[in-house]
Amino acid sequence: MTEAVLSNVAVLLSIGRHPVSGRARRGATDAQALEMALALRPRRLTAIHAGPAADADALRAYLGMGLERLTVLVLPDGADPVEALIAHLRRLAPSLVLTGRQAEDGEGSGMLPYLIARGLDAAMVPDVVRVGPADASDATPGKAAIVQALPRGQRRALTVSGRLVATVHPSAPPARASAFGPARRGVIEPVAVPVTVEVTADLFLSECEHRPWRPKPKLMRVKRGGSALDRLRAATESKSGKGQLLVNPTAEAGALAIYDSLVEQGMLP
Amino acid sequence: MSNSPIIRRRVDPRAERAARTVLTGPRPRLLRQPVAPTTINERRRDPRALRTAALVQHLPRPRYDWTRDAASPGTAAPAGVAVTAAPAIPLRVIAEPAYLVLAMLDRPGGEVSEHDRQVIAAARLLADGADAGGGGAVVTVATGSGAALAEAGSDRHVALPEGWADDYVPERRAAAASALMAALSPRHILFPDSPDGADVARRVAAAAGERLFTGVQSLSPDRATRQSSGGSLETGHRPTRLMTVAADAFAPLDGVRHEARPLDLATPMVAGEEVLPRLGGARRLAVDPDALALSEADFILSAGNGVTDWQSFAELGEALGATRAGSRVVCDAGHLPRERQVGASGTVVSARCYLAFGIAGAPQHLQGITGVKHVIAINTDLHAEMIKRADLSIVADAQDVMPALIRLIRERRND
Incomplete structure (x- = not known):
């Protein structure tokens, strides 16, 4: 039964944007999501892109990773893809939907997987680095075991029951390279959005004003209050000579001092 | 001539000469200039004396502190005394808030993180903003008591259950936030844009069907900006109801004291406990x-x-x-x-x-x-x-x- 959990996988792929050149490319975490889906070897793998069918070259980079076909939900420019994706995914009924963290182009709010999870009534797990069927010891069938990435390189294990939408963390296994031949041979399959779905333009985005990003000055942690001399000292002087100093202690005394200091810092139990 | 009040100074050439003499003996040495009169003009400033009084550090290069009392040069307090002698920070009470700004804090492991303080600082910008009328109160929502948050700028505090501090319960936190949103109807809700905080924020936004303005970089009562298009554009909009605050975008408050009065509300806990979580069995993995x-x-x-x-x-x-x-x-x-x-x-x-x-x-x-x-x-x-x-x-x-x-x-x- 555990196989059934991850047998029907859908991957949502977007067109990325190179951070320096601004060129269209495969999205970094989207490609990792596809890599994760390919590594699961599901019985059915569907890759979906929603948007105007313009940048076929960027999408072909995904096909070059070993996909045979890629479904494109054709939407007018600037339309909200959420409703169309939910309607399409409902028909597919995947047990696992994988996607990148947030779009590299456009608004990039990272809301899409959450809205889709809500639309599909699925559990939502962010920042996944590994997905697999739950251990035999965990017994309950229909559960997926997930490893999540946390800050500072830490990892957290979770089990999730039922349908699942997961976003992939950049520290997940790297995406394989895209090969030219498979990228040419792969099929991009345009699918019209069902008539029942109302495709609307995004009003919020048209209300926003956009301008080129200018780097902001870095926030300095200046201690306010005190006299000008104190503030000057805090800003200019490096902390030196304020620590505890032990000169030529015995090895045991030195080790004890280090041990106590580490315990105080919470580094040792 | 008799009615003229002019008093002429008598010149005593011998006395002047004696005053100019610096070396007597067979070859006396005299100063060229007449010696300055001994009385000091009170109204005249002595720039050299002021400069020496303002000097706080000689090496490696001279540093001056011009904010000291110029009237009493040379009597500057030694360093460190000013801090201890500073008067206690006055308590700022907002008794009848015109509106509320919620700050949902992470408080990882029970400690108030730097990012949490920054979120409170951003919430204060919205609560005190002159354009919006001001007089708003900041309500912090976190596990643990609010005592530690008073100096960060929190007016009211809603405590979440202690057990949530160490567990991974994003669904319960999101349900609690949604319940608070309904109960208090705040004008804005701010979350930290940390992995866990942003996760809860997106869950709340998806549940409420509202727009989430993520990663706010600058904030004023009538405008919020964020990075979009992979960091190449700055997108501005008036502050929406739900926002996440980017790390290191706002300076945490310093030298303020608010009351952080606990609000006794049962709604968030009840709403949180009602949720049947789909994510379970969370445990930290040992990392090499x-x-x-x-x-x-x-x-x-x-x-x-x-x-x-x-x-x-x-x-x-x-x-x-x-x-x-x-x-x-x-x-x-x-x-x-x-x-x-x-x-x-x-x-x-x-x-x-x-x-x-x-x-x-x-x-x-x-x-x-x-x-x-x-x-x-x-x-x-x-x-x-x-x-x-x-x-x-x-x-x-x-x-x-x-x-x-x-x-x-x-x-x-x-x-």
């Missing part, structure tokens, strides 16, 4: 410390030229559970791989604790550890730069201390 990138590591054990006993160094790294690293010399010599090098030409680390054996502290190495909170240095040279930088310095040979520390750790573990 040597597999971590140095920039991500939290605890680093570092070796320099003073380490020759590499066996003990490896054992110590294992016993401490620390990520091993080294200085440039060590990596050049091939004792550690190149990606384990700390310093200007290696990795700039931001660990919480850095334990350095046999490192003298070249400027390039100290540059690499500027972000480290707690440094412990063991070196044979009392005058090494590393000893000056460290919070705990031990002048001893690394080869003696390392085995002793390994023995101590194993003893304590077996106890």
Whole structure:
């Protein structure tokens, strides 16, 4: 039964944007999501892109990773893809939907997987680095075991029951390279959005004003209050000579001092 | 002439000459200029005296503090006294708030993080904003009590159940936030844009069907901006109801005191406990410390030229559970791989604790550890730069201390 959990996988792929050149490319975490889906070897793998069918070259980079076909939900420019994706995914009924963290182009709010999870009534797990069927010891069938990435390189294990939408963390296994031949041979399959779905333009985005990003000055942690001399000292002087100093202690005394200091810092139990 | 009041100064050439004489004897020496009158004009400022009074540091270059009382030169208080003598920060009470701004804090492990303080500072901008009328109150929502948040700028505090602090319960937190949104109807709700905070924010926004303005970089009562298009555009909009605040975009408040009065509300807990969580069995996994990138590591054990006993160094790294690293010399010599090098030409680390054996502290190495909170240095040279930088310095040979520390750790573990 555990196989059934991850047998029907859908991957949502977007067109990325190179951070320096601004060129269209495969999205970094989207490609990792596809890599994760390919590594699961599901019985059915569907890759979906929603948007105007313009940048076929960027999408072909995904096909070059070993996909045979890629479904494109054709939407007018600037339309909200959420409703169309939910309607399409409902028909597919995947047990696992994988996607990148947030779009590299456009608004990039990272809301899409959450809205889709809500639309599909699925559990939502962010920042996944590994997905697999739950251990035999965990017994309950229909559960997926997930490893999540946390800050500072830490990892957290979770089990999730039922349908699942997961976003992939950049520290997940790297995406394989895209090969030219498979990228040419792969099929991009345009699918019209069902008539029942109302495709609307995004009003919020048209209300926003956009301008080129200018780097902001870095926030300095200046201690306010005190006299000008104190503030000057805090800003200019490096902390030196304020620590505890032990000169030529015995090895045991030195080790004890280090041990106590580490315990105080919470580094040792 | 008789009615003229002019008093002419009598000139006494002998007395003047005597005053100008600096050396008597067979060859007297006289000053050229007449000596200044002894009485000092009160209204005249003496720039040299003012400058010496304002001088606070001679070396390496003179620094002046012009904010001191210029009327009393030379009577400046010694450093440190001003801070202790500062009056207590007045308590600011907002009794009848015109509107509420919610700050949903992470409080990882029960501590108020720097990012949490920044979120409260951003919430204060919205609550005190003159354009919006001001008079708003900041309501912090976090696990634990609000006492620690009063000095960060919190007016009211809603405590979440203690058990949520260590568990991973994003669905319950989101349900609690949604319940508070309905109960208090705040004007804005701010979340930290940290992995966990942003996760909860997106869950709340998806449940409420509202727009989430993520990663706010600048904020005023009538405009909020964020980065979009992969960081190439700045998108501005008037502040929406739900926003997440980017890290290091706002300075945390300092020198304020608010009441952080607890609000007794049962709604968030009830709403949170009602949720049937789909995510379960959360547990931290043991991570191999040597597999971590140095920039991500939290605890680093570092070796320099003073380490020759590499066996003990490896054992110590294992016993401490620390990520091993080294200085440039060590990596050049091939004792550690190149990606384990700390310093200007290696990795700039931001660990919480850095334990350095046999490192003298070249400027390039100290540059690499500027972000480290707690440094412990063991070196044979009392005058090494590393000893000056460290919070705990031990002048001893690394080869003696390392085995002793390994023995101590194993003893304590077996106890």
